Amino acid sequence: xRNPTPALRAIAAFFWLISLACAAHASDLASALKGLDTSKFxxxxxxxxxxxxxxxxxxxxxxxALGDGxxxxxxxxxxxxxxxxxxxxxISDAATGEDLGQISEGEFDKIAINNKIRRQIKAIIGSLxxxxxxxxxxxxxxxxxxxxxxxxxxxxxxxxxxxxxDAAVRRAMEQALAGLIxxxxxxxxxxxxxxETVKSKGGQDATALLAEIAHGEDRVAQAAREALAWLExxxxxxDALQNAVYGLSLGSVLLLAAIGLAITFGVMGVINMAHxxxxxxxxxxxxxVQEIIRNSAPGLFDYSLLIALPLAFFLTGTVGVGxxxxxxxxxxxxxxxTLLATWGLSLILQQAVRxxxxxxxxxxxxxSWMSGSFQIGExxxxxNRIVIILFALAxxxxxxxxxRYTRFGLQMRAVTQNREMAGAMxxxxxxxxxxxxxxxxxxxxxxxxxxxxxxxxSPNLGQxxxxxxxxxxxxxxxxxxxGTLVAAMTLGIANKFLEPLAGAVLGKILVLxxxxxxxxxxxxxxxxLRGRAVEA
Amino acid sequence: xAFTTEIRKRVLATAMLGAMVLGGSAAxxxxxxxxxxxxxxxxxxxxxxxTTLKDVMLMLIEEQNKKGxxxxxxxxxxxVDPASNWPLFAEKARDLLAKDKVAAVFGCWTSVSRKxxxxxxxxxxxxxxxxxxxxxxxxxxxxxxxxxxxxxQAIPAVDYLMSxxxxxVKRWVLAGTDYVYPRTTNKxxxxxxxxxxxxxxxxxxxxxxxxxxxxxTIVSDIKKFGSAGKKTxxxxxxxxxxxxxxxxxxxxQGVKAEDIPVVxxxxxxxxxxxxxxxxxxxxxxxxxxxxxxxxxINAQFIKDWKTFIKDEKRVTNDPMEAHxxxxxMWVEAVKKAGTTDPDAVGDAIIGVSVPNLSGGTSTMMPNxxxxxxxxxxxxxxxxxxxxxxxxxxxxxxxEWSDYLEGSKDLISDWRKPMSCGNFNVVTGKxxxxxx
Numbered sequence: 001x002r003n004p005t006p007a008l009r010a011i012a013a014f015f016w017l018i019s020l021a022c023a024a025h026a027s028d029l030a031s032a033l034k035g036l037d038t039s040k041f042x043x044x045x046x047x048x049x050x051x052x053x054x055x056x057x058x059x060x061x062x063x064x065a066l067g068d069g070x071x072x073x074x075x076x077x078x079x080x081x082x083x084x085x086x087x088x089x090x091i092s093d094a095a096t097g098e099d100l101g102q103i104s105e106g107e108f109d110k111i112a113i114n115n116k117i118r119r120q121i122k123a124i125i126g127s128l129x130x131x132x133x134x135x136x137x138x139x140x141x142x143x144x145x146x147x148x149x150x151x152x153x154x155x156x157x158x159x160x161x162x163x164x165x166d167a168a169v170r171r172a173m174e175q176a177l178a179g180l181i182x183x184x185x186x187x188x189x190x191x192x193x194x195x196e197t198v199k200s201k202g203g204q205d206a207t208a209l210l211a212e213i214a215h216g217e218d219r220v221a222q223a224a225r226e227a228l229a230w231l232e233x234x235x236x237x238x239d240a241l242q243n244a245v246y247g248l249s250l251g252s253v254l255l256l257a258a259i260g261l262a263i264t265f266g267v268m269g270v271i272n273m274a275h276x277x278x279x280x281x282x283x284x285x286x287x288x289v290q291e292i293i294r295n296s297a298p299g300l301f302d303y304s305l306l307i308a309l310p311l312a313f314f315l316t317g318t319v320g321v322g323x324x325x326x327x328x329x330x331x332x333x334x335x336x337x338t339l340l341a342t343w344g345l346s347l348i349l350q351q352a353v354r355x356x357x358x359x360x361x362x363x364x365x366x367x368s369w370m371s372g373s374f375q376i377g378e379x380x381x382x383x384n385r386i387v388i389i390l391f392a393l394a395x396x397x398x399x400x401x402x403x404r405y406t407r408f409g410l411q412m413r414a415v416t417q418n419r420e421m422a423g424a425m426x427x428x429x430x431x432x433x434x435x436x437x438x439x440x441x442x443x444x445x446x447x448x449x450x451x452x453x454x455x456x457x458s459p460n461l462g463q464x465x466x467x468x469x470x471x472x473x474x475x476x477x478x479x480x481x482x483g484t485l486v487a488a489m490t491l492g493i494a495n496k497f498l499e500p501l502a503g504a505v506l507g508k509i510l511v512l513x514x515x516x517x518x519x520x521x522x523x524x525x526x527x528x529l530r531g532r533a534v535e536a
Numbered sequence: 537x538a539f540t541t542e543i544r545k546r547v548l549a550t551a552m553l554g555a556m557v558l559g560g561s562a563a564x565x566x567x568x569x570x571x572x573x574x575x576x577x578x579x580x581x582x583x584x585x586x587t588t589l590k591d592v593m594l595m596l597i598e599e600q601n602k603k604g605x606x607x608x609x610x611x612x613x614x615x616v617d618p619a620s621n622w623p624l625f626a627e628k629a630r631d632l633l634a635k636d637k638v639a640a641v642f643g644c645w646t647s648v649s650r651k652x653x654x655x656x657x658x659x660x661x662x663x664x665x666x667x668x669x670x671x672x673x674x675x676x677x678x679x680x681x682x683x684x685x686x687x688x689q690a691i692p693a694v695d696y697l698m699s700x701x702x703x704x705v706k707r708w709v710l711a712g713t714d715y716v717y718p719r720t721t722n723k724x725x726x727x728x729x730x731x732x733x734x735x736x737x738x739x740x741x742x743x744x745x746x747x748x749x750x751x752x753t754i755v756s757d758i759k760k761f762g763s764a765g766k767k768t769x770x771x772x773x774x775x776x777x778x779x780x781x782x783x784x785x786x787x788x789q790g791v792k793a794e795d796i797p798v799v800x801x802x803x804x805x806x807x808x809x810x811x812x813x814x815x816x817x818x819x820x821x822x823x824x825x826x827x828x829x830x831x832x833i834n835a836q837f838i839k840d841w842k843t844f845i846k847d848e849k850r851v852t853n854d855p856m857e858a859h860x861x862x863x864x865m866w867v868e869a870v871k872k873a874g875t876t877d878p879d880a881v882g883d884a885i886i887g888v889s890v891p892n893l894s895g896g897t898s899t900m901m902p903n904x905x906x907x908x909x910x911x912x913x914x915x916x917x918x919x920x921x922x923x924x925x926x927x928x929x930x931x932x933x934x935e936w937s938d939y940l941e942g943s944k945d946l947i948s949d950w951r952k953p954m955s956c957g958n959f960n961v962v963t964g965k966x967x968x969x970x971x
Contacts, residue, residue, distance in 0.1 A: 041701060041924070069817070069917065114914065114924045115703055115818050118794045147795075204763035212765030246752040253750070351579065359583040361780060361810020371815075373789055380759075382788035385752070455749050456780045456810060460581055464747050464777075499753045504744040505714050 029056045030095040033080040036066075037073055041114050048117065052124055060128040062094050067121045072108040074100075083108070123148035130160040135169050142172035146179045147205055154180050175201045179209055192223045199227040203378060207231055238378035243496045249385040251492025252392035255485060256451065257465040258472035259396060260444030262484040264320075266473050267416050268436055270328055271339045274346040275469060276462025277353075278441045281319065282312040282448020283457045284353060287362045302367040305449055312445040320441025324434045332433075346462070354459040364452040384453050391450055395443065400481055412436050416479075475515055477525030487526055491515075569612035570605070570876055572597060573632035575643025575653070575664075580620025581747070581776065585855075586645050588806060589667060590615060592856045593642050595844040596863045606870055614638055622652045629653040633660040639876035640665065640866050642859055646775075647671060647717045654679065663878050665866065667858035669801060669823075671720035675935040675948035675957035677882065681905045682862035683855060684824050685933035686724050690771070692910040693799045693822035694725060696925050697769045698732065702912075703797065706766040707738040709758050711774060714743040718773035721801070725771060727939040738766065748778045751785035759789065762796045770798040779803050783816055793818025799912070804853035808919040816915045824894070824908040825857035826921040831895040851919070857893045864890040865900050886951055896930055903948040905933025 032054050035047025048066075052059055065071040065082045071094060072083045081100060083089035089108075091100045113121070126144030129137050130153075138160070145153045157180065161173045178197035181190055198206050207228065214224040257279060264272045289308040293300050300307070323345060331338045366384060373382040403409040414422040415432045423429045448461070455461060472491060476483030491511060498507035522528070574593045576586035597611045605611055614636045618625040625644065632638045633656065640663040644650045647670050657664050657678040669684040697705040710725055712718025722741055729739060740761050742754060762768035774782055779802070786798065799820040805827050827838060837860065838852055869885035870876055889899040898906045907930035913921030936946040936958070948957045956966035 112922050112924070114701070115794050115797055116701060118818055119703075122794060204759055208763040208765045210765075211763070214765075242756065243753070246750075246756075249752060250750050354579070354583065359578075359587045360806060361584065361777075363810050363812060365812050366784075371788070380756070380789055382752075382785070384788060454781055454784060456777045458584055458777065458810070460584070460747075460777065463581075464749065495750075496753060500757065503742070504748060504754065508745060 029054045029058065029062075033062070033094055034078075036071070036080060036111050037078055039112075041117060044111075044113065044117060045120060048120060048124070056095075058095070058097060060125060061097075063121050063125055063128075065094070066111060066113060067118060067125070069110055069113075071111045072103075073111060074103065074108050076107070080111075081108070119148065123150040123153070126150065127153035127156050130156050130173075131163075135166045138164070138166070139169045139172050142169060142176045143205075146172070146176040146201075146209075149179055149183050149209070151180060151184060154184070175206075182209060182213060188218070188220055191220045195220070195223045195227050199230065202231060202234070203375070235378055239500075242379040243500065244493060245379065245381060247493030247496035248489060249389055249492070250495055251489035252389040253451065253454070254468055254472050254492055255396060255488035256388070256392045256447040257444075258469040258476075258484055258488055259392075259399065259481075260440045260442075260447060261469045262473050262476075262481055263399075263440035263443065264437055265470070266479045266481070266484065267412070268433070268440070269335075269416075269478075270332075270437065271335050271342065272328075272437075272440075273339060273342040273466065274323065274349060275342075275440075275444055276464075276466035277346045277349040278316045278320065278444035278462070279448040279451060279465055280353065280459065280462035281316050281349070282308075282445035283364065283452035283455075283461055284357065284362070284448075285312040285315055285445065286449045286452045287357075287364050287457050290365055301365065302369060304365075305367060305370075305453075308449045309446050312449045313442040316445025316448070317438040317442030320444075321434045321438035323441070324437035328437065329430065329433065346466075350459045350462070357459075359459060362457045364457050366453055370453060388450050388453065395446065396481070396485055399443065403481070408432075408435065412439075471512075471515060474519065475525055477527035480525075480527040483525055483527035490526075569610045570607070570870075571612050571614050571636055571638040573629075573636065573638035573641035573643065574613055574615045575618060575625065575628055575632065575641050576645065577620040577649075578615075578617040582620040582645055582649075585776070585806065586620075588853070589642075589645070589855055589859055591845055592841065592859050593863070595841065596860065598844070599840070600863075600867060606867060607874070607876070618649070622646075622648050625649040625652045626656050629656040629662070629664075630660070633657070633662040638662070639870070639878075640881070642667070642862065644668070645855070646715075648715065650679070651716075661878050663866070663881060665859070665862035667855045667862060669854070671717045672724070672933075672935050672937055673720060673940070673943055675903055675905075675950075677904075677950055677955070677957060678878070679904060680862060680865070680885065680900065681933065681935070682858040682865075684908060684910075685905055685935055686721055686937060687934040688824060688908050688910055688931050689801055689822045690721050690725055691728055692927060692931070693801070693820070693912060694728065694771065696822075696912050697797065697799060697820075701925065703767055703769070705769040705797075706734070707761070707764060707768040708734065708740070709761055709768065709770040710739065710741045711754065711758070711770055711772050712741075712743055713746055713748070713773065713775040713778060715746070715775070718743065718775070721773050722771075724937045724939050727937075731939065744774070744778060746776065746778065748774075749781045751782045752789075755782075755785045755789050755791060758796065759791060768796050770796060772798050772800040773802060774800070775802045779807050780810055783811055783819075786819075787812075787815030793820070793914070804855075805851035805920060806853050808915065809849075809851055811919070813915050813919050814917050817917055819915050820912055820924075821915070821921060822910065822912050823854040823921075824910060825854045825892070826894075826911055826913045826923060827852045828913070828916075828920045828922060829894045829911070831893065833891055833895070834893040837893055861890055861892050861898050861906065865898075865906075869900075882950070883952075898930065901932055902951045903933070903935050904950055905935055907932050 029051060032047060032050035035050055036044055038044060051062060070083045072081050074081050080094040081091040082094050083091050089103050091103045092098060093100055122144055126141045126148060129141040132138055145157060157173060157177050161177060164170045164173055175197055178194035181194040182198060198209055210224045210228045214221055214228055261275045264270050264275065286308040289311060290304045293304050327341050328338060331341060370384045370387050373380045411427050411432050414427060415429050419429055472487045473484055476487030495507055495511050498510055502510060574590050576590040577583050578587055578590060594613055597613045600606060601610050614632060616628045616632060618628045632641055642665045644653060644666050645668050650666055654676060658676060662678060664679045665682055666679055667682050669689050672685040696702040708729060710722040712722055726739060758770055797820055799822055801822060803821050804823060841852055842848055842850060865885055865888050868888045868890060869881045873880040873884035885900050886902050887900065889897045892898040894909055896909055898908055900906050909930050910927045911923050912925040913923050916922050935948050936943040938944050945960050945962045946958045947961055949959065959966050
């Protein structure tokens with residue numbers, strides 16, 4: 001018998017390999033999972049492809065677990081398991097779903113992934129969850145396909161589109177399909193039609209896709225350029241709106257920081273350099289409340305800020321009353337001494353907090369209802385910023401009403417306008433002074449609760465706000481709450497419109513120059529108080 | 537405003553000076569010790585980072601004393617507080633060298649503080665071990681740079697992101713705090729990227745003031761820049777307090793690491809400790825050490841540190857490792873020289889190798905920089921980093937960048953007979969620029 005030629009031998013080997021590959025396809029998930037037990041990321045990518053190729057219904061669960069860092073390898077037998085959280089963990093077999101009981105930290109290795117694998121997983125899960133029962137999952141799947149542009153999702157997407165009944169999901173699927181057509185080698189006509197659909201989607205993902213194909217001279221590229229130009233034009237307005245919203249947000253932060261000072265400095269005329277430290281104490285109260293909740297009642301975490309608010313108000317208010325009674329009341333009418341004394345206080349408070357809590361940042365978590373962002377047209381608004389805008393306005397309104405309609409507010413205004421006369425009418429002016437200072441400090445404290453959501457909770461927290469606070473109060477007009485509101489918002493919006501043009505550093509300098517010039521022209525700020533109180 | 541901060545600093549400085557005098561007189565009462573100066577801010581804005589380094593130095597000195605000290609004498613730590621005030625750093629350094637007569641100083645964090653003390657160390661011939669990653673472009677006879685030079689951190693990070701595995705990034709945002717380290721690093725990176733074929737319109741450079749807390753505009757600009765159809769990454773040299781609001785804003789605006797990864801050079805385990813890191817998983821940092829490095833020496837160090845600081849939750853970070861390496865190198869060099877004389881120690885330390893905490897050894901090179909491995913890590917949900925890439929061996933710190941016009945011809949070699957920090961290989965002369 002003649003020996004087979006090398007060519008024949010090669011063909012035979014090829015078929016043998018193919019049959020092996022088919023066997024691997026059909027074989028159980030378990031062997032594919034074994035491939036994840038490696039430290040090399042390219043090999044993990046291959047293993048993931050093999051897992052998907054197995055076609056097992058558990059693939060989506062396994063990959064979701066991998067993406068969430070819950071896919072583990074049990075050290076004792078190198079079995080791939082799915083855990084349910086950190087540390088002490090209940091595990092189940094990844095391939096079969098069989099319950100394997102508890103496992104403790106140190107008994108497993110987490111399967112590490114990198115960003116490339118994360119993208120791979122997202123794209124796969126996108127096409128796997130197109131048929132999920134929950135319309136929101138389907139919507140997310142369609143959006144994920146639009147972003148990943150995974151051509152393998154084309155047929156499942158078409159099929160899903162045929163079955164889809166929800167209008168919003170249908171739209172998202174059509175857009176995703178258009179995105180796939182656009183990046184495929186379909187006919188020009190189809191692709192140009194797809195550009196229209198992608199254009200109607202708008203947003204950054206659509207811009208990215210169009211920008212990618214806008215190179216070249218053919219008709220498709222031209223159409224893409226036109227669509228881009230159209231999106232660009234509509235974006236000018238969105239940009240302006242976005243800057244305005246960002247400005248309001250920055251303004252509300254300034255307002256929160258300054259509003260307490262508007263009382264102590266604005267109404268009482270006390271230059272309180274320790275104001276920033278009141279804000280800091282408020283932030284630390286939030287931290288303590290959250291620590292206690294984390295350790296004893298984790299279910300209450302979403303309410304931690306609401307619990308912290310009154311506590312921060314009363315604690316900083318009490319500290320404020322204490323400061324007024326022990327230091328400031330001896331220094332009324334001596335602004336320079338007050339400045340130095342409160343300064344010393346601010347250093348003492350800072351160092352005290354540093355000694356108790358350490359110099360490092362403390363973690364203050366964000367409740368779930370304050371996390372994330374939502375999209376309005378082309379701009380994305382983050383929930384925590386919106387909450388802070390509303391909160392700042394609410395605090396402002398409450399303060400305004402309290403000053404206007406409560407007995408304490410009336411007495412406070414009486415004392416600041418004419419101390420002797422108020423005293424003659426039977427008002428205990430010393431008590432009112434202490435309470436007013438306490439009110440200003442308390443409001444700084446609740447500002448601290450809000451600011452803990454967007455800034456560092458460290459002993460230096462207050463320092464960064466004290467200058468801005470004085471700026472706002474002086475610019476708005478000392479002694480006028482409305483002035484504080486208008487000044488905070490004006491400075492916030494001006495800053496945000498300057499920032500894209502001049503950069504953050506120059507933008508801030510320009511705002512400061514503007515204020516210096518403004519104060520030269522109108523030394524009493526935007527809304528100057530008139531009358532005897534001012535002259536005194 | 538400037539007025540207020542100035543007074544604040546004065547007050548602080550006076551208070552510290554008082555404390556110093558008291559501390560100094562107490563120290564003089566003891567005899568026959570080798571004094572080690574610790575020059576880290578314990579108050580002010582930099583206290584957040586530097587206090588930890590003071591603590592780790594105290595721990596190292598305590599451990600060395602348990603081992604019997606050095607040259608038969610006990611080591612004694614002299615701690616001063618320059619209060620995050622740059623001119624005060626120079627004053628304190630002078631006190632340490634002239635009054636306390638310390639054998640070596642471990643200290644400084646920001647480049648500006650190092651620049652401020654540099655003339656003092658050169659004038660009084662002291663030894664400074666500087667533990668923080670920095671912008672390079674310097675080599676002093678009196679300074680040992682145990683942190684990373686740009687080629688030990690920034691350039692490998694960019695290489696990783698450009699690679700297939702790192703995502704094949706084509707478009708770059710260089711975001712930094714407005715001071716010397718980010719500006720120089722970004723200058724080097726820009727030159728490096730352009731040399732690698734990145735077009736000028738694909739590089740966006742953005743600077744923000746210290747302590748910047750409102751990142752809305754910049755994060756949305758980054759998103760916009762990233763939607764030009766090319767894979768985009770952010771290289772962050774944002775320093776200190778500004779990082780927490782930056783990462784919070786990234787998380788809130790939904791900038792995912794899969795889409796636009798951020799690689800940071802100034803964010804370590806300590807900075808992440810104040811953050812909820814769940815939304816940041818996958819963002820990167822480049823360092824020469826991570827607490828998560830799986831190595832017995834590191835495990836022992838972490839255990840010792842937690843015991844010393846009496847806090848199970850405290851983390852370790854890269855500059856701490858740099859101090860460990862620097863301190864051990866100094867100890868070895870003193871043993872080798874048999875004296876603490878700065879010149880003898882300076883000669884002896886070149887070539888000294890000590891184990892680093894990531895399972896290898898680091899060597900002091902003739903340019904006063906050390907060899908280190910480069911690690912790229914991803915932020916994890918528990919606030920730690922997980923190494924996703926690392927250099928196969930160690931990398932020699934390159935003090936004069938090869939990518940900048942003024943410095944590419946310069947080298948430094950402190951061995952005799954050259955003994956020069958800025959030798960120009962083209963002209964064959966020592967000097968010209970730098971220190």
